[in-house]
Amino acid sequence: MSAWSGIDERDDHYLGLAGANVVATEALLMLRDNLADVLAAKAMMCVHGDAGLGKTLSVNASLSALAPADVCRVQFRARPTPRDIRHVLFDALAISGTPPTRPIEFDALLKDALSERFRVLVCDEAQWLSRECFELWRHLWDDRRTDIAIVFVGGGDCYRVLRREPMLSSRVYVWQEFRRLDRDQVLAVIPAYHPVWAAADPADIAYADVRAGHGNFRAWAKITAHVVTALARLGRDRPDREILQWVFSRLGGSGG
Amino acid sequence: MAEVRVLLDPGDDMQVSVGLLERHDPARGQVVVHPTPGARSLQAFAHDVLAALGRAVNRLDAEQLAGTAAAWRAVTAWMVTGQTGELVVLRADRLTASVWARVLELGREAGTRLLLVCHAPQIPAQLAAVLACAGHQVLTGPPQVLDSRSAYPHPWPWPDAAAGAEGDAEDLPRFLYPHIRNYRRKAWISWAPPGSPGPMPSTGTPARLPATG
Numbered sequence: 001m002s003a004w005s006g007i008d009e010r011d012d013h014y015l016g017l018a019g020a021n022v023v024a025t026e027a028l029l030m031l032r033d034n035l036a037d038v039l040a041a042k043a044m045m046c047v048h049g050d051a052g053l054g055k056t057l058s059v060n061a062s063l064s065a066l067a068p069a070d071v072c073r074v075q076f077r078a079r080p081t082p083r084d085i086r087h088v089l090f091d092a093l094a095i096s097g098t099p100p101t102r103p104i105e106f107d108a109l110l111k112d113a114l115s116e117r118f119r120v121l122v123c124d125e126a127q128w129l130s131r132e133c134f135e136l137w138r139h140l141w142d143d144r145r146t147d148i149a150i151v152f153v154g155g156g157d158c159y160r161v162l163r164r165e166p167m168l169s170s171r172v173y174v175w176q177e178f179r180r181l182d183r184d185q186v187l188a189v190i191p192a193y194h195p196v197w198a199a200a201d202p203a204d205i206a207y208a209d210v211r212a213g214h215g216n217f218r219a220w221a222k223i224t225a226h227v228v229t230a231l232a233r234l235g236r237d238r239p240d241r242e243i244l245q246w247v248f249s250r251l252g253g254s255g256g
Numbered sequence: 257m258a259e260v261r262v263l264l265d266p267g268d269d270m271q272v273s274v275g276l277l278e279r280h281d282p283a284r285g286q287v288v289v290h291p292t293p294g295a296r297s298l299q300a301f302a303h304d305v306l307a308a309l310g311r312a313v314n315r316l317d318a319e320q321l322a323g324t325a326a327a328w329r330a331v332t333a334w335m336v337t338g339q340t341g342e343l344v345v346l347r348a349d350r351l352t353a354s355v356w357a358r359v360l361e362l363g364r365e366a367g368t369r370l371l372l373v374c375h376a377p378q379i380p381a382q383l384a385a386v387l388a389c390a391g392h393q394v395l396t397g398p399p400q401v402l403d404s405r406s407a408y409p410h411p412w413p414w415p416d417a418a419a420g421a422e423g424d425a426e427d428l429p430r431f432l433y434p435h436i437r438n439y440r441r442k443a444w445i446s447w448a449p450p451g452s453p454g455p456m457p458s459t460g461t462p463a464r465l466p467a468t469g
Contacts, residue, residue: 081294082293082294083294100314102295102300102303102313102316103292103293103294103295103300104292104295104300104303104304104307104313105313105314105316107292107293108307108313108314109314132293132294135293135294135347135350136293136294138293139290139292139293142270142273142274142277142290143277143290144274144277144278144280165268166266166267166268166375167268167375169267169268170267170268170269170270170271171270
């Protein structure tokens with residue numbers, strides 16, 4: 001579990017890929033509009049979709065533009081308990097002193113902190129949360145003193161997990177699913193994603209997407225990292241089929 | 257025998273919880289308990305009631321209120337002293353039968369009406385058993401609570417969407433966070449009724465990120 005209040009945009013890119021840009025995909029633009037509405041309503045939102053489609057990066061990029069000073073992000077990599085969430089929020093909100101032992105005292109402290117000014121709480125990997133954990137988020141949000149919006153981000157079965165909780169179904173203002181880029185989107189977005197693709201033949205980009213990219217940003221980040229290496233070693237300035245074959249061989253495909 | 261009502265909220269509707277929390281006003285005898293998640297003991301619930309009554313809960317040990325018996329004695333004393341007319345318990349379906357039994361006893365001791373809110377289609381069996389010996393009324397939605405205004409002069413009327421935004425704003429209680437009041441008002445106004453299309457997307461021109469590369 002981790003909590004952090006400030007980020008380096010490069011950290012958001014898979015593999016910390018140098019030179020990678022945040023590109024204005026349709027999903028990102030829609031997310032920005034949706035987040036603006038959610039923040040204005042101080043509501044809840046759920047961003048869901050398969051791994052590697054850019055959910056977290058898009059949320060971070062959008063909130064960096066919309067509410068840079070108000071974001072408090074927490075992430076859970078195992079199944080947390082309400083106690084875990086309380087402690088992570090305690091750290092993320094930079095509350096001084098020793099965390100209380102009784103839940104009621106702890107929640108009173110968190111509510112005090114969350115009523116000082118508006119904050120956007122971003123809960124990543126929300127598919128790991130139990131009903132008790134959702135109860136805690138709901139409890140904080142329902143409290144009439146707290147001044148918060150909550151954004152749940154999750155992959156896998158996040159949508160199913162959150163939808164089966166009536167408490168969230170009635171409170172989530174916007175649900176947004178991230179999907180794989182289709183071929184036209186790939187051809188429009190990838191040249192802007194990283195300089196190595198700027199002058200690439202669109203047919204080669206389409207070829208790479210069929211073989212390994214599959215409209216998934218995380219897969220494209222891997223491909224791009226290997227292409228950068230190959231171009232440097234061979235002294236070339238743009239990828240071609242030969243380089244792509246070499247990349248695919250490193251990715252476990254049949255290109256070799 | 258104080259009256260006991262159970263409100264069923266099968267959809268766990270935000271409007272039910274927020275609407276009831278908006279009516280929380282201990283000074284006028286209306287107390288709404290919002291139980292702490294994950295704390296299910298008799299002792300923890302007594303502390304939740306103390307918090308709802310406006311008592312500080314960050315010095316329980318120093319005030320010798322940490323123990324179950326002491327906490328419940330304090331709850332009863334504060335409710336009698338504060339002339340609590342109605343005690344509303346949210347998330348009641350998540351409480352234990354022991355807590356329900358103690359709450360019923362509290363209602364009798366303090367002469368306080370009880371409204372137990374179950375965010376479920378029906379009262380859980382183990383809790384229904386507690387009610388078996390007590391007269392109670394089951395309400396199936398906010399409209400019935402609204403109707404009960406004639407029986408109980410609630411301090412704050414329920415928000416009435418048909419009354420329009422200005423009317424709601426005048427009816428809502430004043431408190432220290434006007435931006436939150438506005439948010440609650442917005443929630444009441446902007447949320448579409450069940451089965452209707454969701455809120456419209458913003459119509460402004462999207463602020464595009466520069467496509468670099």
